[in-house]
Amino acid sequence: MKTISILGSTGSIGTQTLEVVEEQKDLKVAALAAGSNITLLERQIRKFHPSLVAVWEEKKAKELRENVKDLNVKVVSGMEGLLEAATVAEAEIVVTAVVGMIGIRPTIAAIEAGKDIALANKETLVTAGHLIMPLAREHGVQILPVDSEHSAIFQSLNGERRDKIGKILLTASGGPFRGRKRGELENIQVEDALKHPNWSMGQKITIDSATLVNKGLEVIEAKWLFGVGLDQIQVVVQPQSVIHSMVEFEDGAVIAQLGTPDMKLPIQYALFYPERRFLGGKRLDFAQLGQITFEEPDMETFLGLPLAMEAARKGGSMTTVFNAANERAVSKFLRRKVSFLQIYDMISECMERHHLIENPTLDQILETEQEVYDFIESRW
């Protein structure tokens, strides 16, 4: 029996993680955390019996406490509550599936408490990878990727030495607007951007996939997870989302992981690593698929990727600026306050005016985040 905690249990990754718990009979849930969806959270509590539940909003936590008072579960709230869920004694693995850099502090706390991390929350590595990776080594805990591309790379590296990596070939679907030019993106509506061709995900990452910011975040995530240089990561557009990513080794051999798009595979792989378990569902049918095609990413139209590369090259606090500006920009786009293309303007303007901090501490990362938020509020 393995015991897990799930931060972000009501979201896309969180609910799929609970499906894996339901299918595999030897996982136990110690704690769950969510933002405000207490209706779904209550259903999850009644089904999976965690001893601790964290709700971000105190008002909602209070309501939930009342609703589950017949059960033996402690309901906590705010950042303190999230940290408690991340460090609850029984859990061996913490699934970080909250969205955004709110995940930094709980991820650090979980590592310090000796928990392995099944990491979906890429924003944490993008902004604090230089703190997280050494901390994980220091505490002897594993960072197991849940992001499908990074899981594919992780699987391709099985039995291989990391110092034999030539390069990582990070695949991208290209998003719903692949093939369009800048002028054709001017009038993109929220509904258009929320239609991803191959994956069904939370709203923020779906917009990130449309801008290619997601692929930029993933380049930085890969750099930290696999300890490679930026020049060793190549983004390849593979519109069918069948090849989840590949590794080219020193001798020219390329090893890839393929499959139908289903996040339960990387979630399950992270939870049981190094064991592989049965997972039902559709198998790849190559004859029916016919072909797998490849393209270069369009870096002139989809500025999410080149802006991320620039932030990664500058390093230090710049990746926090890139990420924080994007988080706010996407939230404003979803509320129809700014246009699709303004997301790029907001990120690049924030990056331009930032004075780089080379090796930011956690406090400096959080201060940088706040500065970006304040600037965006004053400007857009």
Ligand code: NDP
């Ligand atoms: P969703 O928006 O679907 O879910 C986000 C989850 O986080 C919800 O449970 C939400 O709770 C919770 N949450 C939000 N704010 C807080 C907070 N302040 N405190 C506690 N919980 C909070 O996101 P996804 O599942 O799509 O994505 C989660 C992470 O995984 C992201 O970092 C994303 O980039 C990454 N990822 C996602 C993939 C996917 O297929 N969805 C693929 C690869 C990576 P509530 O519902 O109550 O608001």
Ligand code: MG
């Ligand atoms: Mg991904």
